[in-house]
Amino acid sequence: MANSNINVRTLRKLYQQLGLSIDYLEEESGFTIHYLEQTFKDLPFRSEPFRPNYFSFLFIKSALGYYTIDDQRFEVTSDTVYFTNPGNYRIFEWEKLEHTCLITFGEGFLKEYVHDDVYRDFSFLLSETIAPRVLTKDQFAQIEELYTLINREYKGHSLYKNKIIGALVIALLLKIKEYFFQDYNPIYExxxxxxxxxxxxxxxxxxxxxxxxxxxxxxxxxxxxxxxxxxxxxxxxxxxxxxxxxxxxxxxxxxxxxxxxxxxxxxxxxxxxxxxxxxxxxxxxxxxxxxxxxxxxxxxxxxxxxxxxx
The missing domain is CATH 1.10.10.60 (Homeodomain-like)
Structure with missing residues (x-):
């Protein structure tokens, strides 16, 4: 294990420092997607404290664990979405992983492939600490369709791969906004x-x-x-x-x-x-x-x- 309070710019570098597999993670585009059950085979697993420099969305269909961000510790259960933005101190702990998808991206990817004024329409990306959000079965099914499509494109070789992923990320962000953040203003939280x-x-x-x-x-x-x-x-x-x-x-x-x-x-x-x-x-x-x-x-x-x- 690495020393405490790791500062990392990408998920790939975090996994390297934690001694985890990085074979399926690209680095160049600033975007990654993968299923955690492919990575965390030996459970339970507790990470070292770290500070990432990327946004992340965790789509938890079936899993149990905990996520610590700064001084708050959240229980992670099935049918939830968890979002974090760059910078905060955090730790993740996994006790059970059956179907959990993680998406990460940097601001450069947002600016280049999503929208150059992305925070205007998606102000929740500026939020500092958000508790896991619980979805209905139907809502999660719609979200799952989107991240499944994103994962398929990520593994493909289209000349327009990142642009297609960017368009699908917009759809994903719109769905998340519709379900949780229609009137959300991070300034007052x-x-x-x-x-x-x-x-x-x-x-x-x-x-x-x-x-x-x-x-x-x-x-x-x-x-x-x-x-x-x-x-x-x-x-x-x-x-x-x-x-x-x-x-x-x-x-x-x-x-x-x-x-x-x-x-x-x-x-x-x-x-x-x-x-x-x-x-x-x-x-x-x-x-x-x-x-x-x-x-x-x-x-x-x-x-x-x-x-x-x-």
């Missing part, structure tokens, strides 16, 4: 520190929407995000780091890299224009920044992206 985290996530999302739409061409600093909530910068930094496992600077860097990738997929935009859109005064600064956080230059990323298209 949780304690004070939870609200600070949610407000920060909304503020960073709104700022990058303004950058993308041309409403502003100025990057926000850590101090600016503190000012938006009338908080001391050290307090905001402490809350974000302790609750999400990431610094504010890391949130900004990850968001900038994600949005840059989306813009680089538009061949009609020059790298100079993209740099300006993201608030960089000089193109070389943007190129260096992008390479620092992605290990590849904007030019190389663009070549790779367009080289993969059919």
């Amino acid at each position: 949780g304690n004070r520190s939870s609200q600070i985290v949610k407000n920060f996530k909304l503020n960073i999302e709104q700022h990058f929407r303004d950058l993308m739409s041309g409403k502003t061409n100025t990057q926000l600093r850590v101090q600016d995000y503190a000012d938006l909530q009338s908080l001391h910068v050290n307090y905001l930094s402490s809350v974000i780091s302790s609750k999400t496992g990431k610094t504010i600077s890391s949130w900004i860097a990850d968001k900038t890299a994600t949005e840059a990738k989306v813009l680089l997929q538009d061949n009609g935009l020059s790298i100079k224009e993209i740099a300006a859109r993201l608030g960089f005064l000089e193109t070389p600064h943007f190129s260096n920044y992008f390479k620092k956080y992605t290990s590849i230059s904007p030019v190389e990323y663009r070549k790779q992206y367009f080289g993969k298209l059919p």
Whole structure:
């Protein structure tokens, strides 16, 4: 087993650190789907504490176990859906697994294949802690049809695989919203520190929407995000780091890299224009920044992206 409080960017890396099989998990697209009974053969199983950097949906048709997120421990039973977003400390425990499907995806996948303003229609993705939601048999059957289709595409070799999966994920998110989250607003859920985290996530999302739409061409600093909530910068930094496992600077860097990738997929935009859109005064600064956080230059990323298209 790995040491406690593992920080992981993908499910594949988590399973590697826990000594579990990763043969059926892709890494490149930022999306995975698999059935847990294929992985957890020796039960009961209890994971080490970890902080993921991905969203996850757990569709539990027949299983028993527990899920800990921060200081809350939830019992997981059959016919439930469990959702978590990036950053929180968590542990999972399995006592019985007969039919349980796990889907994970990063923000980059959402932006590229689902919708570039996904949080507008699916605000529950910003939620920090959500208890498992119980479905009726009919509701679960409809959800099962969707994740079965997603799994089939994931295992296939279509030229448009990720786009098809993205479309099916939209249908899945709409069904989940219909069943549980029609009037849900994550801002009003949780304690004070939870609200600070949610407000920060909304503020960073709104700022990058303004950058993308041309409403502003100025990057926000850590101090600016503190000012938006009338908080001391050290307090905001402490809350974000302790609750999400990431610094504010890391949130900004990850968001900038994600949005840059989306813009680089538009061949009609020059790298100079993209740099300006993201608030960089000089193109070389943007190129260096992008390479620092992605290990590849904007030019190389663009070549790779367009080289993969059919």
